Every structure is written in structure tokens, then in C-alpha cells.
Amino acid sequence: MTVRRLSTRASFTLAAVALLAAALWLGAAIGETAIPLDVVAKTVANRLFHAAYPLDPIDEGIVWSYRLSRVVVAACCGAALSLSGVVLQSLLRNPLADPYVLGISAGASTGAVSVAILGIGGGLVGLPLGAFAGALIAFCLVSLLAWRAGSGAAAIILAGVAGSQLFHALTAFVVTKAANAEQARGIMFWLLGNLSGVRWPDVTLALPAALIGLALCLSQARALDAFAFGRDSAASLGIPVRRTYVLLIGVTAMMTAVMVALVGSIGFVGLVIPHATRMLVGVRHGVLLPASAIVGAVFMILADILSRIIVPGQVLPIGVVTALFGAPAFAVIMSQRRTRL
Amino acid sequence: MRLATKDVTWAVGPATIVDGVSLSAEPGEFLGIIGPNGSGKTSLIAMLAGLRRPRRGTVELDGVPLSALSRRHLAQKLALVEQQAETAERMSARQAVELGRTPYLGLGHPWSELDDAIVARALAQVDMTPLADRNWHTLSGGERQRLHIARALAQQPRLLLLDEPTNHLDIRHQIGILDLVRRLDLTVIAALHDLNHAALFCDRIAVMQAGRLVALGTPVEVLTQRLIAGVFGVEAAVERQENGSCHIRFHATAGALSG
Ligand SMILES: Nc1ncnc2c1ncn2[C@@H]1O[C@H](COP(=O)(O)OP(=O)(O)O)[C@@H](O)[C@H]1O
Ligand SMILES: [Mg+2]
Numbered sequence: 001m002t003v004r005r006l007s008t009r010a011s012f013t014l015a016a017v018a019l020l021a022a023a024l025w026l027g028a029a030i031g032e033t034a035i036p037l038d039v040v041a042k043t044v045a046n047r048l049f050h051a052a053y054p055l056d057p058i059d060e061g062i063v064w065s066y067r068l069s070r071v072v073v074a075a076c077c078g079a080a081l082s083l084s085g086v087v088l089q090s091l092l093r094n095p096l097a098d099p100y101v102l103g104i105s106a107g108a109s110t111g112a113v114s115v116a117i118l119g120i121g122g123g124l125v126g127l128p129l130g131a132f133a134g135a136l137i138a139f140c141l142v143s144l145l146a147w148r149a150g151s152g153a154a155a156i157i158l159a160g161v162a163g164s165q166l167f168h169a170l171t172a173f174v175v176t177k178a179a180n181a182e183q184a185r186g187i188m189f190w191l192l193g194n195l196s197g198v199r200w201p202d203v204t205l206a207l208p209a210a211l212i213g214l215a216l217c218l219s220q221a222r223a224l225d226a227f228a229f230g231r232d233s234a235a236s237l238g239i240p241v242r243r244t245y246v247l248l249i250g251v252t253a254m255m256t257a258v259m260v261a262l263v264g265s266i267g268f269v270g271l272v273i274p275h276a277t278r279m280l281v282g283v284r285h286g287v288l289l290p291a292s293a294i295v296g297a298v299f300m301i302l303a304d305i306l307s308r309i310i311v312p313g314q315v316l317p318i319g320v321v322t323a324l325f326g327a328p329a330f331a332v333i334m335s336q337r338r339t340r341l
Numbered sequence: 342m343r344l345a346t347k348d349v350t351w352a353v354g355p356a357t358i359v360d361g362v363s364l365s366a367e368p369g370e371f372l373g374i375i376g377p378n379g380s381g382k383t384s385l386i387a388m389l390a391g392l393r394r395p396r397r398g399t400v401e402l403d404g405v406p407l408s409a410l411s412r413r414h415l416a417q418k419l420a421l422v423e424q425q426a427e428t429a430e431r432m433s434a435r436q437a438v439e440l441g442r443t444p445y446l447g448l449g450h451p452w453s454e455l456d457d458a459i460v461a462r463a464l465a466q467v468d469m470t471p472l473a474d475r476n477w478h479t480l481s482g483g484e485r486q487r488l489h490i491a492r493a494l495a496q497q498p499r500l501l502l503l504d505e506p507t508n509h510l511d512i513r514h515q516i517g518i519l520d521l522v523r524r525l526d527l528t529v530i531a532a533l534h535d536l537n538h539a540a541l542f543c544d545r546i547a548v549m550q551a552g553r554l555v556a557l558g559t560p561v562e563v564l565t566q567r568l569i570a571g572v573f574g575v576e577a578a579v580e581r582q583e584n585g586s587c588h589i590r591f592h593a594t595a596g597a598l599s600g
Contacts, residue, residue: 095429219448226443229426232392236423237496238416238444283430 009287016294020075023301027071028063030305032313035059035067044068070198071301074318076206077263078300079293080255082277083210083217085270086292087248090224090285094153095334098270099135099256102156103163105265107138108257109191110167110174116187117178128205131257138163139253193266193319195304202262209258214293216251220244221285228283266319268326269296275333342403342418342499342528343368349388349398351381358384360552361398366500366530371523373539374532376549377573382532383424385549386504389530390421402500416444420493422486424504424532428477435473437488438463441495463491466521468514482509490518494525503531507538536577536589540564548572561587 045051088097111134145159345365467487548556
């Protein structure tokens with residue numbers, strides 16, 4: 001029985017990795033200039049393994065310098081947001097929790113914008129750090145508000161809505177007060193989620209953030225399972241509740257902050273992907289966490305592809321695409337959930 | 342194992358909810374806690390389980406204060422069945438019981454066949470094996486309650502804390518569960534709402550009233566007509582059985598709720 005369980009798990013893992021690879025491959029090929037799949041493969045072989053295939057340098061340049069870095073960051077972003085959603089939903093025992101709904105993304109935006117425009121810190125490290133601080137402040141504020149508003153699942157969501165509004169307003173305030181017109185336009189586009197500026201240096205931030213985030217979340221998989229019947233139940237199953245909270249909220253804020261700093265705040269991924277994945281693989285976090293990461297990564301890559309081809313000659317903000325597909329999907333999932341309960 | 346409290350007090354703001362309770366459960370003993378709604382049974386059990394830190398006083402497990410034990414270590418010794426615990430997760434009955442193995446699992450200790458066996462046995466002990474693969478949300482209140490008890494048994498504790506464990510159960514399972522936990526080689530502390538169950542199963546009974554411990558002793562010592570009238574506000578006749586136990590017969594009194 002254990003052997004069979006292992007082999008099904010191995011084949012699932014293989015299928016998931018293959019799916020992710022296929023999505024990455026497609027993501028690098030599709031775009032304004034379509035590039036044949038074999039050129040993508042050869043570019044990767046040339047760059048990584050010095051394979052020396054003769055290729056059009058322009059094609060190779062597009063694939064390597066723009067498309068691949070972009071698609072890898074999209075994958076990391078999708079994975080990180082989905083992981084954050086799984087963690088927040090389980091920890092807060094709230095099906096509506098995700099970094100966007102709880103205002104963590106909005107707080108991260110405010111932090112990042114403050115750094116970018118008011119010039120606190122600066123550079124590649126300054127922006128994510130500002131976002132991290134913003135994310136943590138937002139979460140603390142929202143928790144405090146929810147606690148004042150009384151317990152219950154609705155309180156934290158309402159507090160999240162209020163917190164989001166507050167931080168959006170703060171961001172707008174900073175932008176109108178301190179940015180010039182050019183900056184303001186760029187920031188407003190970035191706020192809706194924008195992958196066009198992504199280059200390889202961004203990957204060196206996104207990939208470690210997503211992988212370390214995944215590893216840390218996985219280390220708490222059993223603890224997350226134990227929260228199924230609430231905090232007291234988790235504590236009586238031997239989980240150090242407060243330490244687990246601090247660690248997991250910290251990881252979530254870190255992942256959200258890095259992704260917001262790189263590509264802006266993107267909604268619905270952290271909300272929908274965890275629910276969809278739960279339907280596929282069940283509620284055990286040892287499986288749910290990696291599966292959500294992969295599904296989220298693939299979803300984000302596909303959303304990015306769509307954002308590039310839906311309006312010819314135009315790139316939509318990716319947040320628009322995720323909302324366009326995420327909102328109806330969420331409606332379907334919630335109604336299914338109700339009938340199955 | 343022996344679990345003892347010394348003068349534990351718990352308060353929310355100005356309201357004292359548990360007030361200077363000192364009691365102990367001896368190894369292998371079945372200690373019942375009875376008392377009207379709101380008398381502080383659940384709050385006391387939360388302190389016994391280490392979930393609430395007493396404002397004053399200490400709780401000690403075999404002489405060691407609970408605050409000196411790690412949560413994980415404590416969970417291997419002591420299991421709790423809460424009065425109310427629900428989930429929105431779509432999990433199976435078996436998965437709910439598997440959570441009981443949490444304190445034993447970790448990086449160097451993956452799930453093993455031994456864990457499978459322990460879970461299967463716990464399910465069998467509460468008579469839930471046939472329903473093991475059902476979705477939690479399709480089960481009745483009583484079936485869920487039995488799974489909570491199975492989860493606690495899967496923790497393989499030395500000491501079991503039960504908060505009104507028979508609430509949703511039919512009469513057969515009420516008797517069955519209490520009999521099961523008494524026969525296991527465990528120390529049991531259980532808040533019970535049925536005085537006859539308390540009389541039947543408990544070695545000793547602690548009586549709570551408005552946060553205070555007002556009586557502690559064997560069922561025959563504690564369950565007197567006067568105490569029942571004083572604490573619960575109902576008229577009852579206590580009959581001695583031939584085997585030394587007692588049985589309580591309640592009288593319907595007009596205005597029992599207005600007193
Ligand atoms: N967290 C809390 N905040 C305020 N009051 C509480 C809290 N927990 C319990 N109480 C109050 O303490 C009293 C005792 O509650 P409880 O321990 O649940 O009693 P029992 O289990 O005997 O019915 C009740 O009046 C209850 O309303
Ligand atoms: Mg109670």
C-alpha cells in the first residue's frame with residue numbers, strides 16, 4: 001500500500017513538473033513575434049549548456065532577454081501568491097482570505113511606492129524591503145481592526161477591505177504628492193500588475209523568494225493540517241500556535257512583498273487557485289502546498305500569455321486578466337462548495 | 342499520570358470565571374466535573390489542557406508545571422476533546438482522526454504503517470470504521486463527536502480531558518464511550534452534564550458553581566439531595582443501589598426555570 005502510494009505520488013509529481021515545463025516553454029514562444037518552440041529549446045540549450053545551435057540572434061535575444069525571464073517571474077509570482085492564499089485560508093480558517101483581500105498586497109504597494117518615490121532606501125533591495133514593511137504593517141493593522149470588530153469570519157474580511165482602501169488611498173496620495181506625470185503613469189500601470197519590465201536580475205529575487213517560501217510553508221504542513229479544527233485544537237495537538245503564526249505570516253508577507261515589488265499587486269490568484277487545487281488534491285497540506293504552487297505558476301503563465309495576445313498590439317495589465325478569469329471561477333467554486341457541504 | 346491544580350484562577354476583565362480551584366486527578370482515576378451551564382467547567386478544562394494560562398495558581402502534570410513543558414511533549418501525554426470543534430475543510434472521517442498523530446510526526450518521523458494501525462484501532466474503538474471514508478460534513482453530530490474522541494485516542498495519551506463528550510450521542514454510544522474511556526488504562530477528567538452518568542462512571546466528582554469548587558468526593562458523598570438542590574436548583578431523590586452506587590431521580594417542579 002505504501003509502495004503504491006509512493007508511485008502515484010511520483011507520477012503526479014512528474015506530471016505536474018511536466019505541465020509547468022510545458023507552460024514555461026509556451027510562455028517563451030508566444031507573443032507579439034511568435035517564435036517556434038524549437039528555437040526556444042535551442043536558445044535554452046545554447047545559453048545554459050553552450051550547445052552552439054545556429055540561431056537568429058534577434059530571436060535568441062527576445063527569447064532569452066525578455067520572454068524567459070518574464071515567464072519565470074510569472075511562474076514564481078503565481079506560485080508565491082497561491083501559497084500565500086493556502087496559508088492564510090488555513091491559518092485564519094477563512095475561505096476568503098488571500099494577500100489581496102486582506103490588504104497585504106495594498107500595504108506592500110504603499111511600501112514599495114514610498115521607497116520608489118520618496119526615495120527611502122532605493123535599488124533592487126530597497127523596493128522589496130519597503131514592500132515587506134508595508135505588507136507587515138498592513139497585516140498588523142487589519143488584524144487589529146478585525147480584533148476590535150469582534151471575532152467571526154466576516155470581521156477579518158471587512159477589516160481587509162477597509163485596510164485595502166486605506167493603503168490604496170495612501171499610495172495615491174504619495175503618487176499625486178511626489179511623483180511627476182511620467183512616474184505616476186508608470187506606477188499606476190505597475191499597480192495593476194505588469195510584467196513587461198521584468199529582466200533576469202528580477203529572477204534572482206523572485207525564484208529564491210518562491211522556493212524558500214515553498215520550503216518554509218512545507219515545513220509547517222502538518223501544523224497547517226492541525227489548524228482544521230481551530231487554534232485550540234491545533235495547540236492541543238502539540239502545535240506551538242503563536243510561533244507558527246509568526247513564521248507563516250512572515251513568510252506570506254515576504255512572498256507577497258517580493259512579488260508586489262517586482263510586478264505589482266495581482267488579485268484572485270491567491271484566492272481562487274487554493275480552492276481549485278483543494279478540489280483536485282484534497283486538504284492535506286503536504287500535497288496541497290506544492291500542488292497549489294504548481295497550479296498557480298501555470299495559471300499565471302497562461303494569464304501572462306493572454307495579457308499579451310488578447311488585444312493585438314497592446315499588453316493588458318496581468319491583474320486585469322487574472323480578475324477576468326478569477327472572479328467567475330471563484331463564483332463557481334463558492335457555489336459548488338455550498339452544495340457539497 | 343497525575344494532573345493537579347493549585348488555586349487556579351482565571352478572569353476576563355473584571356469577571357472571575359474560575360476562582361481558586363484546587364483539585365487533582367490521580368493516575369488511572371476517572372474524575373468527573375459537574376455543574377450548571379456557565380459554572381466554569383470548560384474554562385477549567387482549558388487551563389488543565391494548557392490552553393489558557395491561569396491568572397493565578399498552577400497546573401502540574403506529575404509535579405511539573407504545564408508552562409515548563411513543550412506543546413508537543415504535552416500533546417503526547419494529554420489529549421483534549423473540546424465541547425465544540427468544527428471545520429470547514431472537506432476532509433474525510435479518517436483524516437480527522439489522523440490529526441491525532443500530529444504530535445509524533447516531524448521531519449525525521451514520517452507517517453508510517455504504525456500510524457495507520459493506530460488510526461484504524463481508534464476508529465474501531467469508537468465504532469466508526471464503516472464510516473471512515475465519509476466526508477466530515479455528511480456525518481451527524483454524534484458521529485463527529487465519536488471521531489473527536491477517536492482523534493484524542495490516536496494521540497495515545499496518558500491522560501484524557503473530555504468536555505461534555507456525550508452531548509450529541511445516542512444513549513448506546515453515551516454509555517459505550519464512557520465505558521470505553523474508563524476501561525482504557527488512562528487518567529480521565531470529564532465534564533459531564535448527566536448526573537447519573539457521573540454517578541455510574543466516576544471514581545470522584547468535582548462540583549463547580551459560579552467558578553468555585555463547591556464539593557469534591559465519591560459519587561455517594563457528593564450527589565446528595567441537598568447539593569443537587571443547592572447547585573442545580575432542582576428537586577431530586579437519590580436512591581442507593583445495592584452495589585453501593587447511587588441513582589438520581591428528578592422531580593418536575595413548577596417554576597424550576599424561574600428560581
Ligand atoms: N473568553 C471569554 N470571555 C468572556 N466570558 C467568558 C469567556 N469564556 C467563558 N466566559 C464566561 O465564563 C463563564 C463560564 O463559562 P464556561 O467555562 O464555558 O462554563 P461551562 O463550561 O461550565 O458551561 C460563562 O459565564 C461564560 O460566559
Ligand atoms: Mg462548557
